[in-house]
Amino acid sequence: MPESSTGELAREQKYVAALYERLDVLRERTRGQLDAVLAQGAFGTHQNRSERDNFAVMYTQRLARLWAVENGLCFGRLDHSEGERLYIGRIGLSDDDQHRLLIDWRAPVAQPFYRATPAAPMGVTRRRHLHTRGRRVTAIDDDLLDLDSLTDADRASLNGEAALLAALGEKRTGRMRDIVATIQAEQDKIIRSDLNGVLVVQGGPGTGKTVVALHRAAYLLYTYRERLERRGVLILGPNPTFMRYIEQVLPSLGETDVMLSTVGELYPGLTATREDPPEAAAVKGRIAMADVIARAVRGRQRMPRTPVEIKLDKFTLKLDRQTLEAARSKAHRSRRPHNQARAVFVRHLLTVLTRQAARHLGRGALDEADFADLREDLRTEEPVRVALNRLWPYITPQQLLIGLFTDRDRMAAAGLGAPERDLLLREPPRARENWWSAADVPLLDEAAELLGDIDEGVLRAARRAEQEREERIAYAREVLELTGLADIMDAERFAERQQAEETYLTTAERAARDRTWAFGHVIVDEAQELSEMAWRMVMRRIPGRSMTIVGDIAQTGSAAGAASWARVLDPYVAGRWREEHLSVNYRTPAELMEVAARVLQLVGADLKAPESVRETGERPWSLRVATLAEAGPVVAAEVVGEGRLVVIAPAGMIEEVGAIVRAAVPGAATGPGPAALDAPVAVLSVTEAKGLEFDSVIVVEPGRILRESPRGPSDLYVALTRATSRLGVVHTEELPEVLNGLERR
C-alpha cells in the first residue's frame, strides 16, 4: 500500500476509534439512566409508575439501539467542495458540546452519499467508503465526483475500488445483511419516498426489494419518529423462514421496535401453521368468502318457523315469529357486530317476555321497579337463557369457522357450492391439534369484525389474569419467606414489582396483541402472494393507508395470489397509489439470469428480466442422472468451504430428495425448519425458498416444477434466481426445452 494510503488509513482509524469511544460513553450513560429508573421500583401513584415504565422502555430501546450498531458504526465520508467533511454511519453521534461527529445515514445531509454522481455531484467532491472489521478500519475506497476541485493532497490519497461489487461478491451467511454502505441511487429514491399513501415497488428477482423495504422502514422511523413510534410499523412477510432470514437487518440499523409477522401470525392468540392444499387455500382466499362469512354469522341468528316455547315452573312463555323478527331487525339496525347486537336482541325479547309473565301472574300494571325485578328474575331463569342463547348465541370467530367447515349444510347455507364444500370440509379439531392454516387467518379476522371482540375469550382472559395475579402473590410470599424478607416486604407489593418488570411493552409488542391496532405504516413483502381476503385483513390494520408494497407479479406462486397490482389495490385506493420500479439485479450473475430470462418468457411474453450487475464467468450446468439417488454425490461435490447451498425440488419430492441429500451430506436440512438457514445444505420447495438467496443452487427435476402447479413457470423462474454465484440442474426426466441454454455435464 502506498505510504499516503497507509497514512490516510491511520487517520481514519483515529477518527473511527474516537467514534467508538463516544459510543461506549453513551452506552454507559444510558445504562446508568435505566438502572436509576428501575431502582425507583413499582411504588408511587399509578401516574408515577406509568411514567417510570415509559422511561424504562425508552432507555431500554435506546440501549438496544446503541448496542446494535457496533458493526460498521461508520462506513462513509463525504467531502464537500466548501471543505466540510461529514462522516456517515448507522446512527448519529455528537459530543457533549453538540458537535456532530457522525451523521445518521437517514439524515437529509447524508443523501448525497447515495445519490451524488459525477454528472450531478450535489456539492460533493469525494465519497469515501470505509471498510471496517470490528473496530478496525481495513480499507478505504474513494469515488471522485468533482475532479476539478481536488487538491494535490487529495489526489495523493485516492483509493479506488467499487465498494458495491465487493459487497455483492461476499459469501452468504444464511441471514440477510443491511446494505447501508452501498445503497444505490434508484433504491435510495424508494427508501426516502414520502411516508403518505401507497407505494408499490415492482422489481424482478434480486433487485433489492426486500432489503430496500427494510431500509425504508428504518428511514421512516428515523424521519417520522414520533408518529411511527406511537402507532408502530408492521412488516409482513411470506413465511417464518423468510422472517428469520431478514430479522437481523433492522436491529443492525438500530431499529428494534418493528413488528415482523406472517399472515399466519397476524391474528392475536394463535399461530396458524397447518398447510392447506393449494386448491383449498385458493377458495379461502377469494373475496367471495367475505359474503360467505357474513352469511355464516347471520345463519347463527336463528329464526324458527314455529313459535318458541319457554316452559317455566308455573307457566309457559311464547315467542312468535313476528316478535322474533322485530327483535332481529332492531338488533341489525343497531349496526353493532353480532356479539354486541345480541344485547339489543335480548333486551327486546326480555321486555316482551316480562310483559307476558306479568299477565300470567295476573299483575297487569307493574310499576317500574317491579317490572325490572321480574325481568331480572326471568333473565336468570335457565330455560329463558337456553332459549335466547339458541336464538342468538355468543360466538367466537374460532367457533364460527369450526362450525362452518365441519358442516356441509352450514357451508351450503352460507353460499358455498358443492366443489368448494368438498375442498373445505374438515373434521373438528382434536385436543391441541394445530387446526388453523394461514389461509384461515383472514377468515378469522373477517369473522371477528362481524362478531365483535367481546366474547367468552375475553372474559376467560380476564378470569385467567386474576388467577395469575393470585398465583404470583402466593409465589412471592414463598420467595419472601425463603429469603427471610417476609417481615420487611409485603408479598403483594413484591409480586407487583416483579410483574412490572415484565410489562414494559414496546409498541410492536402491544400491537401484536391487539387485533384492532391501527399501524402508522405497513410494509408488505412478497406482496404478490397475498390473497384477496388477506388484503382485506391487511387494509384493516392500516386505515391511514400509509403502505409500502413490494413484490414481483412474475414470481406469483400462490393460486390465490395477485396477477396485477391494480387488481389488488383498486378496491381500496383506486387511482391513489404510486409505483416505482427496480431494474438492476444485485444477486444473480448475468450467466444465470440469461437462462432464467428464457423461463420468464413462459410466464409472460412481454415481461423483462432485470439486468445483472456482475458476471462470474461460470456457466450454469445440467446433468441427467439415471436415478435420483445419483443426485446425492452430485450435491456433495458442490459443497465448498463455508458457502451455502440449496437444493430446490418439486414440493411433492421434498422428503425423497431430502433423504438422498442427507445421506450424502451430513448436517443437511430438509424443509423450512429452523436449520434451513444455518445448515450448509438445505432442501426446500420453491415456496419455501421464495425471497431467500444462497451461494449455490441445484434445482432438481425442473420439468416437474413446471408441471406441478398452474404457476409452474413462475416457480421455476423463482428457483433459478436464488443463487448469488453457481447454478446447476439435476434431472432424470427429459430437460424442458426452455433450459436448453444450460451447459450439459
Ligand SMILES: Nc1ncnc2c1ncn2[C@@H]1O[C@H](COP(=O)(O)OP(=O)(O)OP(=O)(O)O)[C@@H](O)[C@H]1O
Ligand atoms: N445496494 C446494494 N448493495 C449491496 N447489496 C445489495 C444492494 N441491493 C441489493 N443487494 C443485495 O442483493 C440481494 C437481493 O436483494 P433482495 O433479496 O432484497 O432482492 P429481492 O428483490 O427482494 O429479490 P426476490 O424478488 O428474489 O426476493 C441481497 O443479497 C441484497 O443484500
